[in-house]
Amino acid sequence: MEHSKNTKKESVGILKLFLLLLCMAGTSVFNQVLAAADQEPLKVTGVVFDELDTPLPGATVQVDKSTKGVITDLDGKFEIEVLPTDKLLISYVGYETKLVTIGDKKSLVVKLETKANELQDVTVVAFGKQKKESMTSAIETINPKELKLPTGNLTAALAGRLAGVISYQKSGEPGKDNAEFFVRGVTTFGYSSSPLILLDGFEISANDLARIQPDNIEQFSILKDATAAALYGSKGANGVIMVTTKKGKEGKPRVTFRHESRFSTPTKIPETVDGVTYMKLYNEAQFNDNPLLPPYYEAQKIQNTINGVNPYAYPNVDWYDELFKNFTYNQYYYLNVSGGSKDIQYYLAAAYTNETGILKNEKKNNFQNNINIGTYDVTAKVNLQLTKTTSFEVNMNSRFQNYTGPSVEANDIFNRVMDANPVEFPKYYLTDEEHRYDEHVLFGMNPRNSMANPYADMVKGIRMDSQVTSCRSFPLTRSWTF
Numbered sequence: 001m002e003h004s005k006n007t008k009k010e011s012v013g014i015l016k017l018f019l020l021l022l023c024m025a026g027t028s029v030f031n032q033v034l035a036a037a038d039q040e041p042l043k044v045t046g047v048v049f050d051e052l053d054t055p056l057p058g059a060t061v062q063v064d065k066s067t068k069g070v071i072t073d074l075d076g077k078f079e080i081e082v083l084p085t086d087k088l089l090i091s092y093v094g095y096e097t098k099l100v101t102i103g104d105k106k107s108l109v110v111k112l113e114t115k116a117n118e119l120q121d122v123t124v125v126a127f128g129k130q131k132k133e134s135m136t137s138a139i140e141t142i143n144p145k146e147l148k149l150p151t152g153n154l155t156a157a158l159a160g161r162l163a164g165v166i167s168y169q170k171s172g173e174p175g176k177d178n179a180e181f182f183v184r185g186v187t188t189f190g191y192s193s194s195p196l197i198l199l200d201g202f203e204i205s206a207n208d209l210a211r212i213q214p215d216n217i218e219q220f221s222i223l224k225d226a227t228a229a230a231l232y233g234s235k236g237a238n239g240v241i242m243v244t245t246k247k248g249k250e251g252k253p254r255v256t257f258r259h260e261s262r263f264s265t266p267t268k269i270p271e272t273v274d275g276v277t278y279m280k281l282y283n284e285a286q287f288n289d290n291p292l293l294p295p296y297y298e299a300q301k302i303q304n305t306i307n308g309v310n311p312y313a314y315p316n317v318d319w320y321d322e323l324f325k326n327f328t329y330n331q332y333y334y335l336n337v338s339g340g341s342k343d344i345q346y347y348l349a350a351a352y353t354n355e356t357g358i359l360k361n362e363k364k365n366n367f368q369n370n371i372n373i374g375t376y377d378v379t380a381k382v383n384l385q386l387t388k389t390t391s392f393e394v395n396m397n398s399r400f401q402n403y404t405g406p407s408v409e410a411n412d413i414f415n416r417v418m419d420a421n422p423v424e425f426p427k428y429y430l431t432d433e434e435h436r437y438d439e440h441v442l443f444g445m446n447p448r449n450s451m452a453n454p455y456a457d458m459v460k461g462i463r464m465d466s467q468v469t470s471c472r473s474f475p476l477t478r479s480w481t482f
Helices: 002-038 116-121 206-210 230-236 275-289 299-307 319-323 410-419 454-459
Strands: 042-049 060-063 069-071 077-082 087-091 098-101 107-111 122-125 128-131 139-142 165-169 179-183 196-199 202-204 217-223 240-245 251-264 328-340 344-356 372-385 390-406 462-473 476-478
Touching (some): 069 077, 098 107, 275 299, 319 410, 319 454, 410 454
Antiparallel strands (some): 042 077, 060 069, 060 087, 087 098, 122 128, 165 179, 196 202, 217 240, 251 328, 328 344, 372 390, 390 476
16 A cells, blocks of 8 residues: 555656646757747748859759758759758759758858769860760760779770770880770771860870870760760761869869879780700701701700800890890879969969880990980869959960980890890900900901891980970850750
């Protein structure tokens, strides 16, 4: 009986506590309702633009934490009634959602930024942009991040990455490693087999495309069929490659730095036999042609070569190993600064690339006979918004290249190595009493034939070259909204 009374008292206490909390909560809610009632609704108007200052029709404008909202019209404009304490969520497919605080604002101008992970959903088409899902022609786009490969040549990054694009390299020599590429084959004869290449709307050559830094690319598109390339006429018969470079965006200065260390090595080198095997096979081949002829290489020469009696009298030269390295080390540095205000945006970038070949440097010479290319690329883009409908751009691209290499083409040196005889003569002879005052190297040679010495071709001289390429453009753009 006593237990029942205690339970009843506890229940009454809990009930009183619950009623007290309910009253307090009700008072708080009531105060909030009164505060909201004191605020008068505002009629807010605004316009929504994209990163190119183009109005965005169909953008969603919604009051945060509510279901109230509107859609922008064909001119990107909207009108909505809100409270001063409300916040607006403005969103559009492919763009970052923006949260705007109302306060005492009665008109808003909102600029949406493209989502970095949805750049592939926007495709450059001739003189504008179009959503990928609305495309009806054959246009292929690639994320610029996929072009950032350990190579100093952009065309070498196209192979196997774009459907319908055939790409191949004839040489891996630095400075001459441009890839040949076609878009859906060759459709013209006699004039040109390469596609039309446009950089920010201006026609460039395939060599210019090869030297563009992937870090500066915003959009890379290929127009593959007649429908896509119709606006370019006969020049677009072999397809059109459109490259759009980055530009400054409104905001605080942003700094990007990237460094790459690259190791390059030949993919495959033909295997060659040693000097002893070469002489035996040569004698065997000669016997098969004419058994009556005596062996070209005597048995004593073969045996002395096996025993290594005198490498200058009985040479056994692995020409490829003597002239070429197994790999080379290259470097790449990139730095850019971008930012700006509403009326002016800037994008400044500088890149340095150092490429070297795989030729061995000869210590006897006072110069470096290996290929060494140092390239500086400087890009400057400034966008000025003169009026609401007029913008002015300043685009400057400069390239400074210093080349050092052998006087004979590296490709020719390699071909002579593959054709060289390993036992006819050594790389060079030691200085004897008769030639002790000679200042030049005594290169090996065979007076019986005119066979070239690959080593002599590699170290006999160097070629130095400097190139400066500069491009400037000053496009003026005006836009009207009807």
